[in-house]
Amino acid sequence: MRARAFVVPGVGLAAVLAGTLTFGNLNDNLVYYLTPEEAISRHTAASDGERFRLGGLVQAGSVEPTAEGVEFIVVGESGAGGVKVVHSGAPNQLFQEGIGVVVEGEWQQDVFVSDTMIVKHDEEYRAPETEAEVDAP
Amino acid sequence: MTRTDRFLVPAAGVLVLAGLAAALAAPPDRLQGNLQRLMYVHVPAAWLAYLSFGLTLAASVAWLRRRHERWDRLAASAAEVGVFFTALTIALGAIWGKPVWGVWWTWDPRLVSTAVLLFVYLGYLALRRATVDPVQRARRSAVFGIVASVQIPVVHLSVLWWRSLHQPPTVLRPGDPTIDHVMLAALLLNVVAFTAVFAVALRLRMRLARQDAELAAATTALGRPLAGSAVTVPALTAAAVTAPAVKKTIGDRT
Numbered sequence: 436m437r438a439r440a441f442v443v444p445g446v447g448l449a450a451v452l453a454g455t456l457t458f459g460n461l462n463d464n465l466v467y468y469l470t471p472e473e474a475i476s477r478h479t480a481a482s483d484g485e486r487f488r489l490g491g492l493v494q495a496g497s498v499e500p501t502a503e504g505v506e507f508i509v510v511g512e513s514g515a516g517g518v519k520v521v522h523s524g525a526p527n528q529l530f531q532e533g534i535g536v537v538v539e540g541e542w543q544q545d546v547f548v549s550d551t552m553i554v555k556h557d558e559e560y561r562a563p564e565t566e567a568e569v570d571a572p
Numbered sequence: 573m574t575r576t577d578r579f580l581v582p583a584a585g586v587l588v589l590a591g592l593a594a595a596l597a598a599p600p601d602r603l604q605g606n607l608q609r610l611m612y613v614h615v616p617a618a619w620l621a622y623l624s625f626g627l628t629l630a631a632s633v634a635w636l637r638r639r640h641e642r643w644d645r646l647a648a649s650a651a652e653v654g655v656f657f658t659a660l661t662i663a664l665g666a667i668w669g670k671p672v673w674g675v676w677w678t679w680d681p682r683l684v685s686t687a688v689l690l691f692v693y694l695g696y697l698a699l700r701r702a703t704v705d706p707v708q709r710a711r712r713s714a715v716f717g718i719v720a721s722v723q724i725p726v727v728h729l730s731v732l733w734w735r736s737l738h739q740p741p742t743v744l745r746p747g748d749p750t751i752d753h754v755m756l757a758a759l760l761l762n763v764v765a766f767t768a769v770f771a772v773a774l775r776l777r778m779r780l781a782r783q784d785a786e787l788a789a790a791t792t793a794l795g796r797p798l799a800g801s802a803v804t805v806p807a808l809t810a811a812a813v814t815a816p817a818v819k820k821t822i823g824d825r826t
Contacts (some may be wrong), residue, residue, distance in 0.1 A: 436595070467681060560742065560755050
């Protein structure tokens, strides 16, 4: 059987690949961002300066413009956690209270210092209801 | 032009115009404003990528069962059109992503899985070019077309399986679509319009594939000498007819 020469190594390779992806715990590189709870629980003095992405919602009432950019608090989907983010650079067009963000940066003591911000919008699309909303970009 | 073309081409034109009008008439999104209108081209392009590779899967299975060239041509043509629409989806997604997310590209599971989808089907097209024999090419690419289709659900469900920046499905999800119903109507109209354009493109590509195969068959026969052409007819001279020795040698050889 000529086909067997290909099928047996092929299946073996697929099994190894699937096993690595499932149980290999590839140093968490497959996780696109950490939630605020995870970021807090993994934070140690030694981990200061390690870059990762932090994703969550911008807490209402926490946004404060600074000279370099903006400061705000990121909370998890359930409202838990609460990480103070000091972002340098212009915030995105859609950045606002209550919206999802993914910021990239590192822990510096108790604040998360970020230099890259991505706004994460949800799967809801609604027509504007108030005059202020009509002026969206 | 066949009768189907005479109906399909104007229908696709009318649908595209209607879709464009609907996309411009639909209300802007509360949060994203007019940027959200990119949805009316991004989502249909992604849907056609799924549909094309789904057709490649179905045609590959059909070829393996029936061994009719037609199925192989359908698989190849659908894959080619699908590669175009996958690339279009990525490009339109980048154009949407830059103003809304703030980045053209990020290593998000949905984006990465879609890029892998594109490259694997480019590999499918490369495999077809690398194999000369038509039957062997059909068999190899049918197997490839079936295996590669595993990616379709992976791409679609990537936003549910892994944490991603790309939002989860709005329409293809259990329950009521989380979208304003006027926007949904405009979106569905554009999906139908894009599908009509896809049907025209696919039919043209399949016709081209058939003509290509016919041309290849004709030119292969043209360039090669006919079997037995090395044997020349012996000249019938008076000597040859009368000499029995010639006849005898021929008889011995057989």
